[in-house]
Amino acid sequence: MLTTLLLLSTLAVESPIQKPATGWNFRQHVIPVLTKMGCNQGACHGALAGKGGFKLTLRGYDPDVDYDVLTRQSLGRRVSLADPAASLILQKATFAIPHGGGKRFAKDSLEYKVISEWITDGAAPPSEKDKQVVALQVAPATATLKIGDEQQLNVIAKYADGSTMDVTRWTKYTSTDEGVATVDDTTGKVKMNGAGEAAVTLWYSSRVLYSRLSVPFPNQTTADSYAGFTMKSFIDELAQKKWKQLNLAPSKVADDATFIRRAFLDATGTLPSAEEVEQFLSDKAADKRAKLIDGLLDREEYVDYWAYKWSDLMLVSSRKLNATAMWDFYNWIRESVRQNKHWDQFARDIFTSTGSTRDQGALNYFVLHKDPILLSENATQAFLGQRLTCARCHNHPMEKWTQTQYYQMANLFSRVGIKNGATPAENVVFAKLQGDVNHPRLLKPMRPAPLDGEALALDDTRDRRAHFAAWLTSPNNPYFARSFVNRVWGNFMGRGLIDPIDDVRATNPASNEELLSALTADFIKNGFDQKRLIRQIMNSSLYQLSSESNATNQSDNKYYSRYIIKRLPAEVMLDAMSQVTGVPTAFAGMPTGTRAMQLPDVRVQSQFLDVFGRPARVICDAGERSSDPSIAQALHVINGDTLNKKLSQPDGVVALFQKLGLSDARMVDQLYLSAYSRFPTDDERSTILRNLGQARLVKASPEAMKDARRQAVEDMAWALLTSKEFLFNH
Numbered sequence: 001m002l003t004t005l006l007l008l009s010t011l012a013v014e015s016p017i018q019k020p021a022t023g024w025n026f027r028q029h030v031i032p033v034l035t036k037m038g039c040n041q042g043a044c045h046g047a048l049a050g051k052g053g054f055k056l057t058l059r060g061y062d063p064d065v066d067y068d069v070l071t072r073q074s075l076g077r078r079v080s081l082a083d084p085a086a087s088l089i090l091q092k093a094t095f096a097i098p099h100g101g102g103k104r105f106a107k108d109s110l111e112y113k114v115i116s117e118w119i120t121d122g123a124a125p126p127s128e129k130d131k132q133v134v135a136l137q138v139a140p141a142t143a144t145l146k147i148g149d150e151q152q153l154n155v156i157a158k159y160a161d162g163s164t165m166d167v168t169r170w171t172k173y174t175s176t177d178e179g180v181a182t183v184d185d186t187t188g189k190v191k192m193n194g195a196g197e198a199a200v201t202l203w204y205s206s207r208v209l210y211s212r213l214s215v216p217f218p219n220q221t222t223a224d225s226y227a228g229f230t231m232k233s234f235i236d237e238l239a240q241k242k243w244k245q246l247n248l249a250p251s252k253v254a255d256d257a258t259f260i261r262r263a264f265l266d267a268t269g270t271l272p273s274a275e276e277v278e279q280f281l282s283d284k285a286a287d288k289r290a291k292l293i294d295g296l297l298d299r300e301e302y303v304d305y306w307a308y309k310w311s312d313l314m315l316v317s318s319r320k321l322n323a324t325a326m327w328d329f330y331n332w333i334r335e336s337v338r339q340n341k342h343w344d345q346f347a348r349d350i351f352t353s354t355g356s357t358r359d360q361g362a363l364n365y366f367v368l369h370k371d372p373i374l375l376s377e378n379a380t381q382a383f384l385g386q387r388l389t390c391a392r393c394h395n396h397p398m399e400k401w402t403q404t405q406y407y408q409m410a411n412l413f414s415r416v417g418i419k420n421g422a423t424p425a426e427n428v429v430f431a432k433l434q435g436d437v438n439h440p441r442l443l444k445p446m447r448p449a450p451l452d453g454e455a456l457a458l459d460d461t462r463d464r465r466a467h468f469a470a471w472l473t474s475p476n477n478p479y480f481a482r483s484f485v486n487r488v489w490g491n492f493m494g495r496g497l498i499d500p501i502d503d504v505r506a507t508n509p510a511s512n513e514e515l516l517s518a519l520t521a522d523f524i525k526n527g528f529d530q531k532r533l534i535r536q537i538m539n540s541s542l543y544q545l546s547s548e549s550n551a552t553n554q555s556d557n558k559y560y561s562r563y564i565i566k567r568l569p570a571e572v573m574l575d576a577m578s579q580v581t582g583v584p585t586a587f588a589g590m591p592t593g594t595r596a597m598q599l600p601d602v603r604v605q606s607q608f609l610d611v612f613g614r615p616a617r618v619i620c621d622a623g624e625r626s627s628d629p630s631i632a633q634a635l636h637v638i639n640g641d642t643l644n645k646k647l648s649q650p651d652g653v654v655a656l657f658q659k660l661g662l663s664d665a666r667m668v669d670q671l672y673l674s675a676y677s678r679f680p681t682d683d684e685r686s687t688i689l690r691n692l693g694q695a696r697l698v699k700a701s702p703e704a705m706k707d708a709r710r711q712a713v714e715d716m717a718w719a720l721l722t723s724k725e726f727l728f729n730h
Contacts, residue, residue, distance in 0.1 A: 024118040026067060027130040031060035032170035032205065033111045037093065037104040040066070042397070044101050052100060054078070061206065061395030061403060062441065063126040071123055084119040110169070131159040133205040136167075142212045144245065145192045153188040153211055155202055172203040176509070181213050196558075197246065201507040206395045206402055208506045212513075216247040219552040225249035234522075235540040238515040243561050248553050251562040254546040256281055256289075258730055261677035262563070263292060263538060265729045266492045268301035269308070269572045269597045271579055274673035293538045297531050304597045306530075307334035308571065309491070311600065312625065313382050315368060317617040318601050324425035325357055325364045330600035332361025343484050344473035344528040347383055351469035354430050356421055363429040372413040372437050380409065381620040383472060385483030385504030386451065393440075399505050404446055407439045408455060411448035412464045431463035451479075475524045479504060482520045485533065486510075489519070492537050494564030495557065502622045511558040547730045565728050567627045570612035571596035574642070577721055580674045581646035582653035608642045637722050647714045654713050658706070664692045667713060675720045688716055 024030065031040075040046040040056040049055065054074070056066050070089060071079045078088045090096075090112065095103035105111035118124070137156040145151060157167045173183040175190075180198035183190045190200055190213060197214040221244070229250045231237055243250060254262065260280050264272045272280070280292060296302055310333050318326045336346050350362045357363045369375040373392065380386040390396045391406035415432040436445035436458065448464050449455035450471040456464060472480055483504045490496035497510040497519075510516040523533050537543055545563050553561040568576065574596045578584050584593045587604050596609060602617050611633055613626030637643060647654055653674075657667045668688050672680045680688070692712050720726060 019113075019117060023121045023124070024114050025130060026118065026124060027063045027126045028165070029114050030118050031063055031066065032167065033114050034066075035060050036170045036172065037111060038101070039093070039104060048393075058394040059203075059206070059397055065441075067125050071125075079119055079123050081119065081123060084116050087116075087119055090116055090119075131161055131163060133157050133207050134160050136202060136204060136207045136209040138202055138209050138211045140211060140213075142214075144214050144216065147192055147194060147215055149192045149215075151190045151192070151213060153183075153190060153200060153202070155188065155204065155209075157204060157207070167204050170204060174201045174203075174507075175199075176201065176210075180215065195246075197511070199507075199509045201398075203398075203507070206400055208398070208400050210507060210509050212509065214246060216245065217552065219247040219249070221247050221249050221552060225552070228252060230541045232539060232541050233536065234518050235515065235536065235542055238512065238518060239542045239560055241514070242512045242559055246559065248556055248559060248561040249550055250542075251546045251548055251550055251553060253541070253544055254563065254730075257676075257678035258546065259289060259544055260292065262729055263289075263296060264677075265568065265572060267293070267296040267305070267534065267538065268299055269305035269569070269575065270301045271576050271674065272677055274670050277673045277677045289544070290539055293535055297535060301597075303334060303338045304595070306337045308597050308599075310337065312615055312617060313487075313620065314365060315378070315617040315620060316600060318603050319616075319618070320368050321364055322425055325367055325427070326601055328358060328361035329364035329368070330361075332364075340529070340531045342528040343530055344480075347473055347480070348469050351379075351465045351472065352463075354463075355428060357427045357429065358421065358423075358425070363427070366416050366418060366429050367427050370416075370418065372410050372416070375413045375416070376406075376410040378620050379413075379468075379472075380451070381502060383483065384451070384479040385486065385498075385502050386479060387503060387505070398507050401451065403441070404439065405449070405451060407437060408446040408449040409451060410437045411446055412450065412468045414445075414448070415464055431465065433461050473528075481524045481528065482516065484528075484530075485519045485523050486516065488530070488533055489516075489537065492534070492543060493560055494566040499558075500622055502620075512560075563730070565730055567629075567728050569625070569627070570609045570614045571599070573612060573727060574606070574608055576675075576726070577643055577646060580653065580671070580721060581643075581649070581717070582656060583646040583649045583651070585642075608636060608640070611636050637727075643718065643721060647717055654710060654717060657713060658710060664689050668692075668716070671717055671720055675717075675726050692716070 034040050034056065038044055040058060040060050042058060045051050045054050045056040046058040047055075054069070056069060060066055069078075074088065080087045084090070092099035092101075093104040094107050094112065135158045137158065139154045139156075140151070143151055153168065153173070154166065155168045155171045157165050159165070168188050171188060173185050173188055175181050175183050175198050177196060177198040179194050180196040181190050181192050181200060183200050192213065192215050195215045195217040197212065199210040199212050201208060201210045226240060226243070226249065229236065229240060231240070240250070257277065260272050260277060264270055280288065285291070307330070311330055314329070314333065316326060316330050316333065321329065336349075341349075350365050353360045353363050355363065357367060366375070369378050377388050380388050386399070386401075388396070388401060388406055388409070390398070391401045391403050393403070395402045414437045415435045417430045417432040419428050419430070420426070421428050438444055439446055445458060447455040447458055448467070450468055453471040456462070456467055471477060474480075483502070486496045486498050486504060487501055490499075490501040497512055497516040498504050498508055499511070519533075522536070523529075526532055542560055543563075545561070547563040547565045549556075549562050556562060557564055574585055578595070585596065585606075586592070587594055587596075587599060587606065590599065590604065596606070602614055606614070611630070613628070615624035618624070646652060649655065657670070662670070665685070668680055668685055672678060672684075692709070
């Protein structure tokens, strides 16, 4: 509570209990009461159609509309100036007369006092002179507690005129992890239920904030618990700092076999060959992991993998683009990856280019997203990790973005012109001099402005996209670099520092805020260099930890004290099966040998890829790609044609082993190295060799014996390729 007292002592804080000298204010007092009591929530009168003919704006995002609804509709019975106690807003909320929403507050409550006295004083309407909330403060902002402890949160609203008010009573509270902490939405008092860390998010008057509360795990850790963890960079230092706060000890360092497979899969989406594994395992150089990482970032497979990933993000597909435009867009993305085009330049090339889509493939982004509303939503989701869709109809219920800001943002893209080019496959993108998007409620256009950015005049004839691009890629933009860093981190670490990976909002805090902030600052400082960021993550001791847990971190899937095991993406899995079996997958309309990770278009038919969660590239949402297990996946692996046909192909690896006359022992080693990037253990080798040897004892013709041995090798390979060790990245 000391933090709370210090905060309150430094501010002249208006009390929410005492009636201000100027009287209760509709915007500042009445709307917060209706919000806290749930009257204007989505489940009540804030629903799209309202309830019982009474519709308020969601969470009071439009006080002017709410005032008219309360005082002008229903023959003025909702607010009665002549007899305030007879006002329906008080009668129903106290359940003096039947109310579908039940009793919301009592007659002797402060809530009743605020509304009744506001009515008694004349029910003054909202005014442009009303104080506007500009920020929230919470005490404590952070705290380390014990299981069973209770912590009172205190929330202060800061207004544009410099005044402040204690709004603890009127704030909406939510815990991000109720297993760790629950919060009483009436009082703001938090109860700690378990070990870990939770953020209690706060919402008041379209402003959001959170308080981070933690309980260390009941583990015994000592200095020796961290002795084997080498500090290579600030990544390791800040990760260890978080572990020590929570009593987590890191797992041991992954062995070389595990590391090479992990690094190949995470950086290139491919497996290392058996020869590459053997060479790496035999290398005694102290810096061999760093050299391996450098080599991976220079491979063509690296280009394929990240071009595919950013094509997912940009929604490259022939669903809305003709084949030529789709290829032009994909090839531009791929060439950008090959050049290691820095992420700020990648974005600028999209939003500042004009001309032919054939000459500048990036312009197909605007052919794909023609509607300024959808274009605005895609741009904020893809480049900022901000989900704006809710604000299309009302102020965002989980963010600070207002409906007005939404239409200011959308108006940045209202003057993107597209016309036919010289050929049917070509379009020309240009900046129009006129055109605006109207605010649906105000029925007029808003001055175009990025989120929290400077607004342009409506009559400014400059290309509005350039204004957006300058704001977007500015080092001072708090969202652009942060969102990208989180995406890249999630690719390598199995989980974003913010999860979901593309939901980078204020009410969804990072599991390690210091680490994400430091990574973001470093990324900006070094020119938004993607390869440098990847190299930095992969070289960290954190990335190179084993996935095997110890006594302290068995339940840790948020703080990276062990590597988070993840299932291979659909395309990576299919390519890995093709690589190990030596039989490429045939894709209609694509050259022989094309890998799934080289496909420019997700509409290329593949039942395997669809079953294992390939995204449709319809919406910019990481949730489009699924890694959830299903019966269809199990059946496809066990009985499906994809793997079985690859194993039985006459030009596949199994047939090649027989043609080369490899010994059983060498075949086993080769398959283990190819599939698992390791040699078999002694027990594995002896068991498999025994089973293969039994195939030689079959009494039959030489041809039948040969078939029996081949079948035994196929069965062995099938068992390896359907195992968890193969299907998951450890």
